[in-house]
Amino acid sequence: MSLRAALRSAGYRVDTAATGPEGLDKALSARLDLVLLDVMLPGMNGFEVCQAIRERDSELPVLMVTAKGTEEDKVRGLGLGADDYVVKPFGVAELLARVAAALRRGRLRETQISTLAIGEVTVDFPSHSLSRDGAPLEITAHELRLLKYLVERDGLLLTRQQILDGVWGADYYGTERTVDNFIGRLRTKLERDPRQPRHILTVRGAGYRFSREG
CATH class of the missing domain: 1.10.10.10 (Winged helix-like DNA-binding domain superfamily/Winged helix DNA-binding domain)
Structure with a gap:
């Protein structure tokens, strides 16, 4: 089952982007609840997209989902503002649990300063x-x-x-x-x-x- 299919089966509405710049534009212009971000993207890598998102939005939950799983990569992604860093391959149940946790944290931040x-x-x-x-x-x-x-x-x-x-x-x-x-x-x-x-x-x-x- 693809990641998009798994998320939709869990009840989430899903939008996708094929390039880094397209993903950044959607992250900043659409009313998204969460961003799942791969590192290996054409035009602008996931680290750059994450940094650009954080420069403009400190609250939007960002989960990096990638095959780049070295400690250096994880530290870099989290240091740029990612809320979580999930390394492929992973179980669908684990990813859905991480998505739900990130959304809960995001709602808590909204409630605190609503x-x-x-x-x-x-x-x-x-x-x-x-x-x-x-x-x-x-x-x-x-x-x-x-x-x-x-x-x-x-x-x-x-x-x-x-x-x-x-x-x-x-x-x-x-x-x-x-x-x-x-x-x-x-x-x-x-x-x-x-x-x-x-x-x-x-x-x-x-x-x-x-x-x-x-």
């Missing part, structure tokens, strides 16, 4: 919505992505370059001023007084820190 309440402001990440006292406010996809990145790292000092790489990707050619501009926009929507922020804090000479409590 909503955020800051004073009168409520953010609903799954529905991409923001409201103040129940009244909806506009928020762009990049603003929401930036906010989620900050919330996931509550209390940590983040440099502008870290934020650029984490939210816009390492291949983004903008400047660190981009971060300042987007932080300013978020403050106008989240903070009671944007000039004296309590949640998105500037660490002079270093970067920013998010504080949920304020």
